Amino acid sequence: MKVGIADTTFARYDMAKAAIDELKQNMPGIGIVRYTVPGIKDLPVACKKLLEEKNCDLAMAFGMPGKTEKDRVCAHEASTGLIQAQLMTNKHIIEVFVFENEADKEKELSKLMEKRAREHALNALKLLYSPMSLAKQAGSGQRQGGADAGPIH
Amino acid sequence: MKVGIADTTFARYDMAKAAIDELKQNMPGIGIVRYTVPGIKDLPVACKKLLEEKNCDLAMAFGMPGKTEKDRVCAHEASTGLIQAQLMTNKHIIEVFVFENEADKEKELSKLMEKRAREHALNALKLLYSPMSLAKQAGSGQRQGGADAGPIH
């Protein structure tokens, strides 16, 4: 199996590094192709190229939208493109975006980014190696990076 | 006939379970393929894979967007992708989303989710087994999960 890792120079933390470490720790020998582009709007085609030209089986797209309304619009455009790319390839792209305003302090933010990247790397492995296994957690309120919301009662 | 059931680990209630129960009660022997993914933005490609790779005749997509503006944007992106997936496959995907702010108390929310899932399961069966049968209820103000609005006078 081969995972494509697409990320940006715009982001202020290296989430891809954390995800690659997590992938390798849990699945030594997994194939990894990394491709860094300038910003999040470059991610959809970057992922599509990884899936089609590098024959990756799944891609992960790491991005860190800034704090302004314009950044939120960019993130929306990127997300829409990532969904389109999946529909054109029939392969998953795990979107791992952390908005710069999700935490106030840089320390919390970096911790959140590290954790979300690692937890989504585990999701990627489940989708790749045991695609039916996530059903055990269906409807259980999982969150990546923070505390799980848990199921409602 | 085979129904694809796509849902998420993000949701806080197992709507898919309710829908599968309803499908089986009303149509014993119906084929069911369940596929759970992390979040609602993963649902479009999940449904497309169920329809194309697992040869399902129809899919249901269960999701539970959170309470924030960002969650509403995610839901919009997912819905747009689900419509695209339908246009690419010429098959129906019944979107069953319950927004976390549709009810104040957890008990009401879970009741709403259970009911909406079951009522949409019945819609799915009608579309599959008697696609022209819903015309009897055309313009009658049906609602899934709550009281019907009914026709205007």
Add this chain to the structure above:
Amino acid sequence: MKVGIADTTFARYDMAKAAIDELKQNMPGIGIVRYTVPGIKDLPVACKKLLEEKNCDLAMAFGMPGKTEKDRVCAHEASTGLIQAQLMTNKHIIEVFVFENEADKEKELSKLMEKRAREHALNALKLLYSPMSLAKQAGSGQRQGGADAGPIH
């Protein structure tokens, strides 16, 4: 010529019935295939199936979005999908949506729905039987269901 009629059980008035009556009165013997689905987001694929699988030459999509912001988002998603479906088939889909907040009283609302459905049925016939005929009304401020705005002076 064959017209596909797609509508919903969500709507609170049977606009399709009015449109079918208008179509038959003005063009006896016209082919009509009706297909009712649960909600407006199911309309794009319903229309595409009517155009491609039932060989309709044109489709009409009837919907009645509710009063909330969420309903407006659903309508936007449905409209986007209806435009996509047209681009994929090179056939017209006449969108006939009436928002529940376009009139205060139920009586006015039903009158508006009846009238908009009938007037758009006439548009459908013009597009089908004399596609160049609407040019006579170009830029004349036509409105379906209410008083025409008329041309500016």
Add this chain to the structure above:
Amino acid sequence: MKVGIADTTFARYDMAKAAIDELKQNMPGIGIVRYTVPGIKDLPVACKKLLEEKNCDLAMAFGMPGKTEKDRVCAHEASTGLIQAQLMTNKHIIEVFVFENEADKEKELSKLMEKRAREHALNALKLLYSPMSLAKQAGSGQRQGGADAGPIH
């Protein structure tokens, strides 16, 4: 060369007539196919049909969105569809929309519509007959219908 002219009966001024006059004055013998549809959301498929079924080399899409928020959403949906239609055909569609609230008085509005239509007709001719010629005006702050903004200093 053949230009497709798509416009609406919803608009309150005949912009297409002005554009056709401008095209013919500047390029006698140019082919013109006009196609009028009810509203702006019908323009994307109308243009695609002109480009593909009538073999037009370029299309112009004339529309006049009303004053409400709903009209702005319709315009956004139409614009998105017009861009998609261009990507599917690799041909230009010049969008000539005038929003009803761009001018207060009807006289100003009609003057603006006339002028924008004519100036975009000239743009269409440049794209068709000398596609590299607009580079002379690159970054010069051109506006169609009103005074040019001009370059910044």
Add this chain to the structure above:
Amino acid sequence: MKVGIADTTFARYDMAKAAIDELKQNMPGIGIVRYTVPGIKDLPVACKKLLEEKNCDLAMAFGMPGKTEKDRVCAHEASTGLIQAQLMTNKHIIEVFVFENEADKEKELSKLMEKRAREHALNALKLLYSPMSLAKQAGSGQRQGGADAGPIH
């Protein structure tokens, strides 16, 4: 290698000129095809034509949205189309947009446009000649045109 340069007559500064200068300084002999269109909504098909009909390996799209809400919507539509064009061609389009309200004074604005254009030209060269080289700057908070945000600590 050949770079397509698409820009507009609407913009008030010639960003393309700056980018072409930067490209040629750093990679003498690189192929360049420039194509100017009226506005930003014409950029998606302009880029697609450069990539498919002129065989460019990458395109850059320069635009300068105005200050109003309507301009922001246009920019969103253009961006969505640019992402779609990339997914249809599997080639990068570097979007270089400067919003007219990013700086108060014309002098600052022109400086920003010049700098963003040049810095994105360097990004284009990296994507073309050493596609894996941007990984060295991954997560480092790069910004084009202004001071870099830098990594978080």
